[in-house]
Amino acid sequence: MGHIISVGMGKGGVGKTTTCSTLADILSEAGHKVLGIDFDPQGNFTQMVTRQSLFDFEDRTIFEAMKSRDPRPYIHRVRENFDLIPAxxxxxxxxxxLYTEYDGHPYRLLAETIGLLKDEYDFIFIDLPPNLGDxxxxxxAASDFTIAVFQPEPFCFDGLLRYEETVELIQENIxxxxxxxxxxxxxxxxxAAIDEAIxxxxxxxxxxxxxxxxxxxxxxxKEYSLIGLKKETAKDRITLAPYISLVKELMDRVQKEAVR
Ligand SMILES: Nc1ncnc2c1ncn2[C@@H]1O[C@H](COP(=O)(O)OP(=O)(O)OP(=O)(O)O)[C@@H](O)[C@H]1O
Ligand SMILES: [Mg+2]
Structure with a gap:
């Protein structure tokens, strides 16, 4: 049974998509079967991992998957072990x-849609948008785990508290x-001293x-967002080293929580 992990935060431009796509990439390359779900209308996760225009995915996105309650026709193969449902x-x-046509609980549609994929992947990453809306x-509501991405910026700490409150709301009600x-x-x-203080x-x-x-x-x-992740040169391996440590920490945390 796979783990569904969402990456979120109400504040924009803090590195959510970069983190989400890099973790997904590294895990898939290590042999885990990974599905990415782009759940942000900006479609940056889709752009970053496919290197294609969003126009290529028109009518082939998570929104259509939700409307038909069937994700399978909307899975795009990025490469071996790495699939994506675009946005x-x-x-x-x-x-x-959700509020005019769907007759179920408005927060449960994604969970209903992707539930049947859980057995087919080791990790499903959901990239969330920079707001705490639907x-x-x-x-x-669809996640087993969620991670907040935080940039040490003046307004970001408040954003973290809000994200935590939203997580609690979903834990308590859904x-x-x-x-x-x-x-x-x-x-x-x-x-920057301010970054260290925050x-x-x-x-x-x-x-x-x-x-x-x-x-x-x-x-x-930042360049990886445009050219895709690069791992070949020594400089790139140094750049990516912290993400490798992050993957190790993530796996440890998931395993600890999963046996609780
Ligand atoms: N560690 C980093 N160093 C430098 N630039 C970075 C880093 N991480 C991300 N970026 C760049 O910062 C910008 C925002 O990153 P990203 O898109 O990952 O943030 P986001 O939180 O997903 O944004 P949004 O809220 O719009 O979804 C991008 O141009 C990205 O390339
Ligand atoms: Mg993003």
Whole structure:
């Protein structure tokens, strides 16, 4: 039985999609069967892993999968062990669909749609958008685990608290099996004192929930969004080393939680 892990945070541009797609990529290359679900109308997860235009995926997205309650025809093979259900901007109409046409619980549609895929993958990653609306609520309702991505920026700490509240709301009302796996620090500027101060504040508040690995701000990581992940050169291996540590921490946490 696979693990469904969502990556979210109400604040934009903090590194959610980069983290989600890099973790999915590394795990799939290590031999795990991985499915990515793009659940953000921006479609950045789709763009980052397929390197294709979103127009290529019109009518072949998670939104159509949800409307037909059948995800299988919408699975796009990225490469061996790595599949993706794409998203495009039409996913912005999800709320309208949920409240005017769908007759089930508005937060449960994604869970209903992807439930039958759980046995077919080791990991299913859901990339959430930068708001706590219907996509995030559906994403959390469908998840076994969720991770918040945090950038040490002035407004991001408040965003973390809000994300935690949203996780609790879903745990209490919809999905009691959901576990908050932790907080990943991303895009930390190693020379800015303010970043260090905000990081320490998060560390004091979250203690062990904060992953030990910190992803620093690196121009090369930004380039991966455009050119795809590169692993061939020594420089790339150094750039990706923190993500490898993150994968190890993630696996440890998942295994510990799974046996509880
Ligand atoms: N560690 C990093 N160092 C430098 N740039 C990064 C890093 N991580 C992500 N970026 C860049 O920052 C931008 C935002 O990253 P990303 O799209 O992953 O954030 P996001 O939280 O998913 O954004 P959104 O809220 O819009 O979905 C992208 O251009 C990405 O390439
Ligand atoms: Mg994103």
């Amino acid at each position: 495009d901007d039409y996913l912005a109409y999800l709320s309208k669909y 996509q995030t609520l559906n994403g959390l 999905n009691p099996n959901l576990k908050f796996l932790g907080v990943i620090t991303s895009m930390m500027d190693s020379v 990081y320490q504040k998060a560390k004091n508040h979250y203690n062990d929930l904060l992953f030990d690995t910190v992803i620093k701000r690196r121009a090369r990581i």
